[in-house]
Amino acid sequence: MNPTATVPPAVGTSLLDDFSLEMTGKDVPKLEEAHAGIPRGTRINVTFLAGEDPGMRFAAARAVKRLGFVPVPHISARRLPSQRHLEEFLAGLAADGTAENVFVVGGDPARPEGPYEDALAVIRTGLLQRHGVRHVGISGYPEGHPAITEHSLWSALGDKSAVLGAQRIAGDVITQFGFDADRVLGWVEDVRARGVGLPVRIGVPGPAGVRRLMTYATRFGVGTSASIARKYGFSLTNLMGTAGPDRFLHALAQGYDPARHGEVKVHFYTFGGLRATVEWIARFRRGDREG
Numbered sequence: 001m002n003p004t005a006t007v008p009p010a011v012g013t014s015l016l017d018d019f020s021l022e023m024t025g026k027d028v029p030k031l032e033e034a035h036a037g038i039p040r041g042t043r044i045n046v047t048f049l050a051g052e053d054p055g056m057r058f059a060a061a062r063a064v065k066r067l068g069f070v071p072v073p074h075i076s077a078r079r080l081p082s083q084r085h086l087e088e089f090l091a092g093l094a095a096d097g098t099a100e101n102v103f104v105v106g107g108d109p110a111r112p113e114g115p116y117e118d119a120l121a122v123i124r125t126g127l128l129q130r131h132g133v134r135h136v137g138i139s140g141y142p143e144g145h146p147a148i149t150e151h152s153l154w155s156a157l158g159d160k161s162a163v164l165g166a167q168r169i170a171g172d173v174i175t176q177f178g179f180d181a182d183r184v185l186g187w188v189e190d191v192r193a194r195g196v197g198l199p200v201r202i203g204v205p206g207p208a209g210v211r212r213l214m215t216y217a218t219r220f221g222v223g224t225s226a227s228i229a230r231k232y233g234f235s236l237t238n239l240m241g242t243a244g245p246d247r248f249l250h251a252l253a254q255g256y257d258p259a260r261h262g263e264v265k266v267h268f269y270t271f272g273g274l275r276a277t278v279e280w281i282a283r284f285r286r287g288d289r290e291g
C-alpha cells in the first residue's frame with residue numbers, strides 16, 4: 001500500500017452510514033424501482049413542492065413506510081393557508097402512522113399564505129407533539145439564503161433548536177445543498193460554536209446533469225462560482241455533462257472531525273433521479289471499501 005495522501009480518505013464508515021434521501025410525491029414509482037438498493041430504516045424525506053396535494057404527500061409517506069423506510073414528510077409553514085390545514089395534514093399523517101418524523105421549513109413564498117410566518121411558528125403551536133411527532137428536522141444554510149439575513153438565519157436556528165429541546169422533541173438540521181465542502185464544514189463549526197448540538201445532515205445533490213444542477217442552484221440561491229464548480233467536478237462550460245458528489249464527499253470526509261463538528265451525516269437531494277442516486281451511493285461505497 002502506498003501510504004501517501006493521494007488516496008482520498010474513506011467516506012464509508014461514519015459519514016455515509018445512515019444517509020438520508022429526498023423524493024417528491026411524484027417519485028413513488030421510482031422508489032418502488034429503487035427500494036431493493038436502499039438500506040431498510042433509511043430516512044426518506046418527502047418534499048413539499050408547490051402544486052402537489054395532500055393526497056400525494058400522504059401516499060408518498062405511506063409508500064416509504066410500506067417499503068421499509070422512515071418517512072419524513074415536509075411541512076412548509078408559509079404554504080399553509082390555515083391552522084385547520086396544518087391540523088388536517090398532521091391528523092392524516094397520524095392516521096397513516098407516518099407522523100413520527102417531519103421536516104418543518106419556512107417555505108419559498110415571499111409572504112405567508114396563512115397564519116404561519118416561519119417554521120418556528122409551526123413548531124410553537126404544539127400541534128406537532130399532539131399528533132405524535134417525535135422528531136423534527138429543520139433547515140440549515142451553509143452558504144446563506146438569498147432572501148434571509150445571516151442574523152435571521154442564526155437566530156431562527158437557535159430558537160428552533162431551543163424550542164424543540166424545551167418540547168422534548170428530537171431533531172436534526174438538514175442543510176441546503178451546496179458544492180463547497182470547506183464552507184459547509186466551517187458552517188458546522190459555527191453551528192456548534194452557537195451551542196446547537198443537533199445532528200447535522202449535509203445536503204448534497206445526487207448525480208445529475210450539470211445543466212439541471214445549475215438550474216436548481218440558481219433557483220434556490222446556491223452559489224456556483226467557476227472555482228467551486230471545478231472543485232466539485234463540473235465545468236460550467238460543459239452543460240451537457242453529469243456530475244456526482246464524489247469530490248465533495250471526499251473533501252467532506254477529509255475535513256470532518258467529530259470532535260469539532262459533532263454528529264454529521266449526508267442527505268441526498270435526488271431531483272428526480274432516485275434510482276441513479278441509490279446506484280451512485282452503492283458504487284461510491286464499494287469504491288471506497290476497495291480503495
Ligand SMILES: NC(=O)C1=CN([C@@H]2O[C@H](COP(=O)(O)OP(=O)(O)OC[C@H]3O[C@@H](n4cnc5c(N)ncnc54)[C@H](O)[C@@H]3O)[C@@H](O)[C@H]2O)C=CC1
Nearest residue numbers: 105106107108109110117118119120139147148152156176
Ligand atoms: N432547505 C430546503 O430544503 C428548503 C428550503 N426552503 C427555503 O426555506 C426558506 C426558509 O425556511 P427556513 O430555513 O425554515 O426558515 P424559517 O422558517 O426558520 O425562517 C427564518 C427567518 O426567515 C424568514 N423567512 C422564512 N421564509 C422566508 C422567505 N421565503 N422569504 C423571506 N424570508 C423568509 C422568517 O420570517 C424568519 O425570520 C424558504 O425561503 C425557502 O427558500 C424551502 C423548501 C425546502
Ligand SMILES: Nc1nc(=O)c2c([nH]1)NC[C@@H]1CN(c3ccc(C(=O)N[C@@H](CCC(=O)O)C(=O)O)cc3)CN21
Nearest residue numbers: 022023024047049108176177219220269270271272273
Ligand atoms: N429554497 C428552496 N426551496 C425548495 O423548494 C427546495 C430547496 N430550497 N432546496 C432543495 C429542495 C429539494 N427540491 C426539489 C425540487 C424539485 C424536485 C424534482 O424532483 N423536480 C422534478 C420536476 C418536478 C416537476 O415536474 O415540476 C425533476 O424531475 O427535476 C425535487 C426536489 C426543492 N427544495
